[in-house]
Amino acid sequence: MSSSPPAVSLPALRFDNVTKTYRGGQVRALGGVSFEIAQGEFFGLLGPNGAGKTTLISILAGLAKATSGSVSVHGHDVVGDYAAARRALGVVPQELVFDPFFSVRETLRIQSGYFGVRNNEAWIDELLENLGLADKANANMRQLSGGMKRRVLVAQALVHRPPVIVLDEPTAGVDVELRQTLWQFVARLNKEGHTVLLTTHYLEEAEALCGRIAMLKQGRIVALDRTSALLAGTASTMLRFKLDQALPAGLAERARVTGRIVQVKAHDAAEVEQILAALRAAGCQIEDLEIGRADLEDVFLEIMQSEPAAAEARS
Ligand SMILES: Nc1ncnc2c1ncn2[C@@H]1O[C@H](COP(=O)(O)OP(=O)(O)OP(=O)(O)O)[C@@H](O)[C@H]1O
Numbered sequence: 048m049s050s051s052p053p054a055v056s057l058p059a060l061r062f063d064n065v066t067k068t069y070r071g072g073q074v075r076a077l078g079g080v081s082f083e084i085a086q087g088e089f090f091g092l093l094g095p096n097g098a099g100k101t102t103l104i105s106i107l108a109g110l111a112k113a114t115s116g117s118v119s120v121h122g123h124d125v126v127g128d129y130a131a132a133r134r135a136l137g138v139v140p141q142e143l144v145f146d147p148f149f150s151v152r153e154t155l156r157i158q159s160g161y162f163g164v165r166n167n168e169a170w171i172d173e174l175l176e177n178l179g180l181a182d183k184a185n186a187n188m189r190q191l192s193g194g195m196k197r198r199v200l201v202a203q204a205l206v207h208r209p210p211v212i213v214l215d216e217p218t219a220g221v222d223v224e225l226r227q228t229l230w231q232f233v234a235r236l237n238k239e240g241h242t243v244l245l246t247t248h249y250l251e252e253a254e255a256l257c258g259r260i261a262m263l264k265q266g267r268i269v270a271l272d273r274t275s276a277l278l279a280g281t282a283s284t285m286l287r288f289k290l291d292q293a294l295p296a297g298l299a300e301r302a303r304v305t306g307r308i309v310q311v312k313a314h315d316a317a318e319v320e321q322i323l324a325a326l327r328a329a330g331c332q333i334e335d336l337e338i339g340r341a342d343l344e345d346v347f348l349e350i351m352q353s354e355p356a357a358a359e360a361r362s
């Protein structure tokens with residue numbers, strides 16, 4: 048891909064024509080995914096529910112096997128060279144899985160032991176501190192709230208200081224304060240050289256954090272570029288207003304409606320005028336009109352709506 052940053056020796060992650068089918072081929076979760084992430088990148092993997100993000104991460108983490116294709120971490124094949132690949136990875140899974148009988152600190156010590164890391168207390172303390180878990184160090188996992196369990200999952204993933212950090216929706220169900228703490232910490236690790244692969248449905252987080260973004264739809268990559276290029280390559284103006292009645296035909300199909308709030312994209316000033324004229328002609332009483340820049344959510348919706356589905360693309 049021409050937009051890739053210059054390769055720093057080996058790519059951090061390499062996906063080569065990865066396919067995955069379930070139930071004897073009835074469900075095709077991934078239909079041939081290829082891309083590379085350079086060392087030090089902060090990379091976003093976006094896509095609607097069921098697009099295949101977690102499947103791709105499970106294959107990367109060795110939790111699922113690709114039907115065909117290959118994946119490597121710092122040049123280590125995730126199947127042929129599993130131990131080295133896994134050691135280079137810290138994975139925060141989407142599902143909360145933990146052993147309820149251990150305390151937070153014990154959980155982190157056990158995970159350190161699993162990776163053969165000794166004398167890890169100073170780093171464990173730093174993780175607890177940075178993830179707002181210091182006062183929960185001795186609490187049993189089952190006593191923690193959902194958001195706190197997710198913090199422990201993040202700490203667990205980072206306990207062996209992996210060069211590549213993979214976060215599968217780390218902020219689902221997490222309060223605003225922790226989201227900010229978490230992103231500050233992950234951004235610091237990225238600045239220090241760690242590669243980050245992130246999936247999230249909070250597109251404003253992806254827009255703020257990721258240098259490059261890939262969008263998956265039905266198991267295929269339908270967009271992959273620098274975040275700035277994705278934002279620049281679309282209708283750059285958004286009209287937002289409130290409306291208590293139905294939109295006129297012609298606008299209804301292209302608008303995004305959330306309750307009373309309507310958003311319509313326009314490519315230029317002439318189109319803004321056309322939209323306003325159509326609303327006037329239909330006698331629509333609009334309130335709180337704002338004209339702003341399109342954001343990543345607009346780009347995402349545009350790409351998801353315009354790209355043909357995988358099955359159609361193949362026929
Ligand atoms: N173990 C499984 N058996 C059968 N089908 C599965 C299995 N795991 C995933 N799938 C299917 O594979 C597809 C991709 O699922 P995946 O969990 O990778 O999506 P996702 O992009 O992570 O979605 P979300 O945003 O909801 O987390 C879906 O159609 C899903 O139903």
Ligand SMILES: [Mg+2]
Nearest residue numbers: 100101102141
């Ligand atoms: Mg998922």
